[in-house]
Amino acid sequence: xxxxxxxxxxxxxxxxxxxxxxxxxxxxxxxxVGISTSSSKTDGVDxxxxxxxxxxxxxxxxxxxxxxxxxxxxxxxxxxxxxxxxEPNTESKGNVIIxxxxxxxxxxxxxxxxxxxxxxxxxxxxxQKNNDVKTASTKSIHANVVPGISYFVNKRFVLEGVxxxxxxxxxxxxxxxxxxxxxxxxxxxxxxxxxQVGVSFxx
Numbered sequence: 671x672x673x674x675x676x677x678x679x680x681x682x683x684x685x686x687x688x689x690x691x692x693x694x695x696x697x698x699x700x701x702x703v704g705i706s707t708s709s710s711k712t713d714g715v716d717x718x719x720x721x722x723x724x725x726x727x728x729x730x731x732x733x734x735x736x737x738x739x740x741x742x743x744x745x746x747x748x749x750x751x752x753x754x755x756x757e758p759n760t761e762s763k764g765n766v767i768i769x770x771x772x773x774x775x776x777x778x779x780x781x782x783x784x785x786x787x788x789x790x791x792x793x794x795x796x797x798q799k800n801n802d803v804k805t806a807s808t809k810s811i812h813a814n815v816v817p818g819i820s821y822f823v824n825k826r827f828v829l830e831g832v833x834x835x836x837x838x839x840x841x842x843x844x845x846x847x848x849x850x851x852x853x854x855x856x857x858x859x860x861x862x863x864x865x866q867v868g869v870s871f872x873x
Contacts, residue, residue, distance in 0.1 A: 691784065691822060692776050692872065694735045700830070700870025701728035701743070717754030724748045727868075731774065739774045745792060745812075766796030768812055776820070784820045788832070789813075798843075810841040817861070820870075828870040834860030 692698075704725045711718040725748070731741025745768035753760045770792025776784045794810040816835035820828050840855045 691778055691781070692733050692736055692739065694733055696733040696739075697873045698729070698731040698733070698739060698741065698828075698870050699873070700828070700868055701726065702830070702832070702866045702868030703727075704866060712755060715755050717756075717759070719751065719753045719755060721749065721751045723750075729772065729870075731772070737776050739776070740772070741774075742769070742771055743790065743792070744769045745794075747796075761801055763799045763802075764796065766794045766808065766810070768792040768794035768810070770812070782822050784822070786818050786820060787815070788818060789815050794841075804846050806843050806845055808841055808843045810839060813838045826872050828872065830868045830870055832866045832868070834864035 729743035772790035798806040818832040
């Protein structure tokens with residue numbers, strides 16, 4: 671009897687994870703959150719400089735098949751830097767909002783883990799303030815190709831990790847005082863430098 675119960679339990683457990691993967695028609699809702707802080711102090715100088723950044727990126731997707739998903743996202747970043755090493759103290763704030771679209775391709779490794787590659791592109795707009803006075807506004811284009819991994823806790827709840835990848839950024843900043851615009855373009859490979867964790871739900 672005990673043996674039958676164990677076999678039945680293992681069968682149920684295995685069936686649960688056999689279904690724990692993306693299927694055609696599934697909707698994905700999720701995202702990730704990140705926060706970082708840092709501070710620096712110079713010997714012989716009173717006060718210190720502290721920086722805080724916070725980002726949140728919700729996303730929603732639709733599975734075209736058990737391998738392909740398309741969707742939309744809204745990335746955001748908010749940062750604050752306080753410099754108390756000079757008088758008067760200064761404070762700078764910046765923010766950027768980046769709505770965009772993504773396409774993702776999944777490759778299952780067994781029943782609980784999947785590797786995926788994601789390509790996304792977004793258009794950003796933001797502002798920069800010094801001591802609550804707007805000093806600059808920005809417009810930007812961001813394109814990324816990133817690898818990631820999904821762990822299916824069950825058929826609805828998914829943990830995700832996204833590594834750095836290839837990224838292209840084109841940022842145009844306008845000085846609010848002089849009206850002068852400056853454009854900067856960068857192309858980076860950050861596979862070993864960044865890692866983000868998020869959660870998603872499948873419906």
